[in-house]
Amino acid sequence: MPGNTQPNPDTAPEAAIELAGVNKWYGTFHVLKDINLSVQSGEKVVICGPSGSGKSTVVRCINRLEEHQKGTIRVDGIELTNDPQSVAAIRSEVGMVFQQFNLFPHLTVLENLTLGPIKARGMSKAEAEAKAMHYLERVHIPDQAHKRPGQLSGGQQQRVAIARSLCMEPKVLLFDEPTSALDPEMISEVLDVMVELAEEGMTMVVVTHEMGFARKVADQMVFMDAGEIVEQGPPEEFFGSPRSPRCQKFLSQILQH
């Protein structure tokens, strides 16, 4: 892997997330092409684009669920390298919410929430449970604490997943299509929680097709197609006067209904 792996002290003030010239290949298939993206602390970025455009891959690269092969990714000033310590340091700052929730089915809701704090952070059980209950209240389901994920609705499961990542007190939350696996009537309960988080100042990167949500919370819109960022800008501009034909076409297709 070429490139300088030393953190550069001259790049202050730090963005919360900084992607510079990020490239990724699956074999010979070029999935990410020169991605440049800067997310300031407290900023909300919504990434959209057709399926296969690489938007999930960008988010998954930020916490090393996927490896990038060229370019630099920095989170809170820490450069993401192959060094397990840098990976661990970045993961401790970054929370992630998945399309398929990925809750642990053999544990109760409360145990799902306390596992990370107790095992990875060495927190006492009582303290971790108090914190877990606090975040369950924030996602409005404290009464489900002792059930297993399989007994909850999809919307409730996704809110538990959000609470689980909040329990690690991340500086940044990544959402990878958080409402795509939900029945329509459950989408709004999850989006409401995400809007509340945004209003409280959480730094968020959200991959979603929910354009109503994007209009409401996004500071920056990113449109990706075929592995590259095609258009990027504040939502008024993005929705009002998209410049590229690809973005115009995409928006007209998803805003049709």
Added chain:
Amino acid sequence: MNKTLILLLPLLALAGCSSSSTWGWYVINPLTPSGWVNVKFLISGMGDTILISVIAAAASIILGLIVALPGLAKSRGWRMVNRIYVEFIRSIPLLPMLFWVFYGLPIIFREMGMNVPIDPFWGAIITLALSDSAFTAEIYRAGIQSIAKGQTEAAQTIGLNYLQTMRYVILPQAIRRILPPLANQFIYIVKMSAFASVIGMQELTRRANELVVSEYRPLEIYTLLILEYLVLVLIISAGVRWLERRMGSDERG
């Protein structure tokens, strides 16, 4: 099952009708004093058969997991270690391996300046555990791979390291899928423990052989021997079903 019985019955009848030998069930008739002595002698091998099987199975369960983990690694080198172990161990028939461990291994120890005697008991356990571990490793690998990748990813994003992810997230879920095939392997170990008789371990099979030599009643004595294994295996099967039910209700719980 029924077909086997139908085939077996005429054979038994034939054995009974032949002029040179007649039924001799008296040798294992527990109601006569000498028959009772014989039955006691045969059944008292149960302890060693069970002990050898249980220790070998426990060792194989641990060894199998240790062998399985490199097989799940990203690096090709680690996966190679797993493949070589599994392919190599799996290809050795049990009896040659038993001879190698019992007669050969002590020489290696002696050459290395260590005085580690291997008696029939431990020789049998080492052989069974080694031979079974290749199969156990494959069972673990399949079970762990059957757990969705998202579980590992979720565990990583909440800061768990590799061992914690295995211990708290993957293995508790995989164990329900691993348990039934592991139980099969335990039954296999119980049956293969009969080979320990060859190196002089006085377990069920050895005792039957010894009694046949003195009483010359192979049909009756080996029939009892088969029934002894049958009872053992039935008990294990019942135990596994109980365990599965308990774990199943846990998941719904």
